Every structure is written in C-alpha cells, then in structure tokens.
Amino acid sequence: IVGLVEAAQSQRAPxxxxxxxxxxxxxxxVLLMSLATFVLWLVLLSCGIVQLDEVSDSERHxxxxFSLMMAISVLVVACPCALGLAAPTAVMVGTGVGAxxxxxxxxxxxxxxxxxxxAVVLDKTGTITEGKPRVTDVEVLCGEGEVPLQGARQHLADVGVSTSGPLATSLPLLLLAGSAER
Incomplete structure (x- = not known):
C-alpha cells in the first residue's frame, strides 16, 4: 500500500x-518587470527626476x-513560487489524508x-467498511408502473426478513425510524 501511495503522489495532476x-x-x-523596475528607478534617480532623500529615510543607500532593492521587492512580491508549490502540495496532502x-x-x-x-454506492457485503451499514437517505422514484411508497416499505421489510446480509439488517432499522418518508 505504501508503494501505491508513493506512486499515486508522484503522478502529476492536470x-x-x-x-x-x-x-x-x-x-x-516577472523577471522583465523586475528588470524594468531596476532600470526605471536607476534612470529616475541618476537624472535627478526623483531625489533619493524623497523616497528613502536611510542615508546608507x-x-x-536603492534601485536594486526596488527590483528585488518586485521580484519577491510577484514570485510565482506559491503557484508552483500549491498544486503538488494539495495532491500530497489529499492522498496522504486519504491514506x-x-x-x-x-x-x-x-x-x-x-x-x-x-453519488457513491458501494460495499454491499461490508468487506471494505465495518460491515454495519446504515441508510442515511432514501429517494423514492415513482414512475409509470412503479411501486408506491407503502409498497416499497413492504418490499424492504420482506428483504430484511428473508436475507441475512449487512444491508438487510439495516433495512428494518430504516423502517422503524420511519425515514422512508424523505
């Protein structure tokens, strides 16, 4: 199972x-935008259009x-690292939680x-689950020639009496609870 989980996590999702x-x-x-930011700030500061003391409190720049710091700021803020890491991380977490x-x-x-x-319907015999199924919802579809609700209840009761499988044991509980009205 560990090998299957590792193989599943190594496959790339769409x-x-x-x-x-x-x-x-x-x-x-983003790299071009960062480079353009560097060049623009360097030109603005070198030509005197913008004074360094107008945009920076520090005497050290x-x-x-200063132009390099602005370019790096653009690079950090617009970095697509989250985009590249989010998808594989979500797949790893999803398969790990499932496992x-x-x-x-x-x-x-x-x-x-x-x-x-x-909709998911599975495990008739209880081999995957604990073998204690319970009915959580009932949807009665009455079409032409189909059994009405009371007839469906009778059929369910008959199945529950004549069968000993895990699903058959959950049917009488359904009838007792009266949840077939849903």
Missing amino acids: VQELADKVSSVFVPA NNFT SQGVLIKGGHALEAAHQIE
Missing part, C-alpha cells in the same frame, strides 16, 4: 500541468542599491475528478 504552463509565462514576465483514513487515492487525476462525483 492542475499541476496548468500551474506549470502559467508559470512558464509568468516567471519571465545610493542610487544603485491515513484507509482510502487509496491513485494520484492527482483521481483527486481532481472527485469533485464531479454526485
């Missing part, structure tokens, strides 16, 4: 591919160091596709 594409454009743009809960998530593709799931 969101990681998107982050890489955005970063491939964003990083050069000269035109070059700690006993759920094997086979990579970022499965994790990303999970938001489209509308």
